[in-house]
Amino acid sequence: MNPFTLTRAESVDAAVRDFSGHDSSAYIGGGTNLLDLMKENVARPTHLVGLNKLPLTSIETTAEGGLRLGATATNADTAWHPDVQARYPLLSQAILAGASPQLRNMATNGGNLMQRTRCYYFYDLATPCNKREPGSGCSAIGGYNRIHAILGASEQCIATHPSDMCVALAALEAVVHVRGNGGERRIKFEDFHRLPGDAPEQDNTLKAGELIVALELPKKGFEKNFSYLKLRDRTSYAFALVSVAAALELDGTTIRDARLALGGVAHKPWRSPAAEDLLKGQPATEATFRKAAEASVEGAVGQGANDFKIELARRAIVRALKQAAAGGKATNVFNNSNP
Amino acid sequence: MSGTSTPKSAGQSLPPPPAAPVTLRINGQDHHLELAPWTSLLDALREYAGLTGTKKGCDHGQCGACTVLVDGKRINSCLTLAVLQEGADITTIEGLGQEGNLHPLQQAFIDHDAFQCGYCTPGQICSAQGLINEGKAHTEDEIRELMSGNICRCGAYVGILNAVKEVVDKKSIALRS
Structure with missing residues (x-):
């Protein structure tokens, strides 16, 4: 770890000011990803702005009937919050499918979005990586790539965003509130994270020094018919190989509205509007779900060791949609991996 | 107390460590320490407060050996900085039980x-x-x-x-x- 200075900001304004007052600053919330990267010398900020004194921990209903999640509320406090559990159980279940209890007690909501899209080559300073060192090459293409992207990748980078929480936030169409020197602005969730393209070193669309202050959930929470299905190499404390956030609004057996987002398959949470369109207005049957699954993975490309993810994603989507239609997942937050 | 945690950066010479006073409340007692900002809570506990019951395993938040309670909540002490925990109530294994008075x-x-x-x-x-x-x-x-x-x-x-x-x-x- 390189030497750095650190200040603990008492207000959002002070944090934003302090950030821009130093070269090579970074905000530190829970620190669970940033400190890990710093220990490996992958991240080398020379100044840290500590956020854990900021008054951004509240979770409250908005005037529009949605829910505003403070940026420095922990993932655990968010997942177990009564309003989140009752109105956005998809989000609660996704958060609890990720990391470990200790990490969820540390990690903040803003930090969950800010964790790096990454793979093991990103962490390995002995290998080329365009995300860590632009222009150096991608070691995963033609290398060990079992965990890598099948959708939206580029010749520069095939890493995946490992968050579970963000997959649910994508499906729920959350809005990210950020503050910078230029004031506050809102970013639609689908516009927050980037695909790698030819600038894989950029994971998101934040401007330098902008700070996430809140995540806003719209009123519609799909609390009756949803599923977060996470498939991984062990049943707890592992990144997803493929995960699916499925949310349905049913009118009898007809699908009135649908959301579908995938994790573990791309540089960002992956949504397919075409797949959602194939669900809307259709009967909630396996035949319908299969068409949506096919549309979701359209254009998917395997890298060799991760070819299996394409078929795994198809099957996971069908299963998650069945679970969502059955509506039986709301009562057990632990049951996120099977049947 | 003197010295700082040792950064792992290879082949890099460091400027003098900017250690500063940090007060950590551990197991109900205030510990006045001199710490560089990059000292993890784990290293502060073991190397500066002399509480070696908390163990360093992976040092990357993957194994849980360094788990302590902060304000009653379990966290990985290897993945937070000691200076960020000033003002918090930290409980280690030494604070849960002692010889003759097991938890x-x-x-x-x-x-x-x-x-x-x-x-x-x-x-x-x-x-x-x-x-x-x-x-x-x-x-x-x-x-x-x-x-x-x-x-x-x-x-x-x-x-x-x-x-x-x-x-x-x-x-x-x-x-x-």
């Missing part, structure tokens, strides 16, 4: 043969106390899921599960610090 979880770990080498045990016990404070795990499956942040390479999981289950079932543990 119920410590007694249960002995009774259920819940360790072999013992290296992960302080983290397991602090994590289990955090689990009890949270009050979400009741069944064996729920305890397994909510203890998944603590790895035991000796494979004493059956004993660990039984020990934690016994204390969870008693439902009467208050955090002692």
Whole structure:
């Protein structure tokens, strides 16, 4: 770890000011990803702005009937919050499918979005990586790539965003509130994270020094018919190989509205509007779900060791949609991996 | 106290360490330490406060050996900076129980043969106390899921599960610090 200075900001304004007052600053919330990267010398900020004194921990209903999640509320406090559990159980279940209890007690909501899209080559300073060192090459293409992207990748980078929480936030169409020197602005969730393209070193669309202050959930929470299905190499404390956030609004057996987002398959949470369109207005049957699954993975490309993810994603989507239609997942937050 | 934690950067010479006074409240006692900003809470506990019950395993938040309680919540002490925990109430294994006055979880770990080498045990016990404070795990499956942040390479999981289950079932543990 390189030497750095650190200040603990008492207000959002002070944090934003302090950030821009130093070269090579970074905000530190829970620190669970940033400190890990710093220990490996992958991240080398020379100044840290500590956020854990900021008054951004509240979770409250908005005037529009949605829910505003403070940026420095922990993932655990968010997942177990009564309003989140009752109105956005998809989000609660996704958060609890990720990391470990200790990490969820540390990690903040803003930090969950800010964790790096990454793979093991990103962490390995002995290998080329365009995300860590632009222009150096991608070691995963033609290398060990079992965990890598099948959708939206580029010749520069095939890493995946490992968050579970963000997959649910994508499906729920959350809005990210950020503050910078230029004031506050809102970013639609689908516009927050980037695909790698030819600038894989950029994971998101934040401007330098902008700070996430809140995540806003719209009123519609799909609390009756949803599923977060996470498939991984062990049943707890592992990144997803493929995960699916499925949310349905049913009118009898007809699908009135649908959301579908995938994790573990791309540089960002992956949504397919075409797949959602194939669900809307259709009967909630396996035949319908299969068409949506096919549309979701359209254009998917395997890298060799991760070819299996394409078929795994198809099957996971069908299963998650069945679970969502059955509506039986709301009562057990632990049951996120099977049947 | 003197010195700083040693950064791992290879071949890089460091400027003089800007250690500064930091007061950490650990097991109900204030510890006045001189720490560089990059000192992890884990290193502060072990190397500066002299509390070596908390163990360094992976140092990357993957094994849980460094688990301590901060304001009653379990965290990985290797992945937070000591300076960020000034003002918090930190509880380590030394604060949970002592020789002759074992914490119920410590007694249960002995009774259920819940360790072999013992290296992960302080983290397991602090994590289990955090689990009890949270009050979400009741069944064996729920305890397994909510203890998944603590790895035991000796494979004493059956004993660990039984020990934690016994204390969870008693439902009467208050955090002692």
